[in-house]
Amino acid sequence: MEPAPTTRLDDVARALGVSAATVSRALSGKAGVSTQLAERVRETARSMGYVANEHARSLAGGTSSVVGLVVHEIGDPYFTEIAGGLVEAAEEHDLLVQVCHAGRDPGRELKQVRTLVAHGVRAIVLAGSGHTDPEVEAGVRATLEGYTVRGGRVVVIGRRHLDSDALGPDNTGAGAALARHLHDLGHRRVVVLSGPSWLTTVEDRLSGIRSVLDARGDVDLQVLETDFTRDGAAAAALTALERWPATTAVLALNDAMAIGVLDSLRRRGVDVPGQVSVVGFDDVAVAAQLSPSLTTTRFPLADMGREALDLVLAPPGASPRRRRIDHELVVRESTAPPPTDHHQE
Known part of the structure; x- marks a missing residue:
């Protein structure tokens, strides 16, 4: 076969139907590849004109x-x-x-x-x-x-x-900590603004929240999926309050989303935390500087x-x-007991 100077390790692997890692091990003489396969790899590499890139x-x-x-x-x-x-x-x-x-x-x-x-x-x-x-x-x-x-x-x-x-990051534990905090304050009508369900972080944080609130058995928990972003949560917060007007707490699955919620509620004239409490995750630097400052879970x-x-x-x-x-629950100004007319024992 005519030598091809541009032949890559992946090309050799594809020709043999094995992984690039296997080809690399065989050519470098490392363990984990049978003698017979290693010889096939070397022969194929030679015939294809593969030359190891020593610079890379x-x-x-x-x-x-x-x-x-x-x-x-x-x-x-x-x-x-x-x-x-x-x-x-x-x-x-x-x-x-x-x-x-x-x-x-x-x-x-x-x-x-x-x-x-x-x-x-x-x-x-x-x-x-x-x-x-x-x-x-x-x-x-x-x-x-x-x-x-x-x-x-x-x-x-x-x-x-x-x-x-x-x-x-202990996302499941962080979700559970926030859920306990809201439940202990008396919140029984809670909306979670969730990012895409195919993200493991979303899955884990939501799992932690459900592990507490579902177990308590007295919470009306709603989940609304949106973009995992500030703008996505800002729009979703208004949708949530229109769909579930009795909501007393909004749990955003990251701080950027929570910041969007706070801005959206402020523009709509909804008092936080007087009417609705808001929490986030991660404790980004700006969380303590917001007005109201954000209750969240801290990761370093x-x-x-x-x-x-x-x-x-x-x-x-x-x-x-x-x-x-590990996470740390950080309680700030954005959470309080629900309004008296919404409180449920």
Whole structure:
């Protein structure tokens, strides 16, 4: 076969019907590939003219000064604060951070991950919710597997279906804490403004809320799905109050959404918390500065960014390392007992 200088590792893998990771292991002499298959891989690679890119190999091995960070929404304070912590930590190591915005689009995320891998970044951090269907992440999972086999390092934040070191915010516990807070105040007519149900963060936060309010058995709980954004929640809040006018508490599944709710209710002349209490998740920096200040659950966002950088620069373990990030309930001015005419014992 005529040598093809542009032949890639993926081309060899496709010709053999195996993964890129298997081809990489076979060509580098690593364990995990049978002698017979390794010989087939080497012969196919030779016949296709594949030549290992030593420059890319050295970058994946850790000599690059760039770390890739993929986030869902760079304008969301949740991701901004994580990115800030990671960038600050990277500067201490004389590293640069390349930030990519995926917009919660799986195809766009895959394209960005592949681009980071192709550019030979030293490490990759994926921040943001995964998908409830693991098959949606199959492309990203395969790409990252090949990248790590070649020496790259990966850490994910808030993902459960990727075989990488991970930081996992306790979203279920945070949801339960907020639900208990509202119930203890006396709220029995509660609306949850939910993001897309296919996000694992949404699934986990809603699960925590239901674990408390469904168990109490005396709460009229409504769930309205909208965009996981400030604008989506601002519009959904008005829809919710029109549909369920007796609502005394609105539980938004992130602080950006809660900020949208507060703005929307203020414009409509609805008193918070006199008529309706509002809560969020994450405790972004601006939450304490709002009027009224926002009751929420705190995750140490900047610290999460720093911890992700430390973990991604550490030598890999024998198996993926999972670190749970605990929450803290932060009670502020946006919650109070419901109006007397709405209170139910």
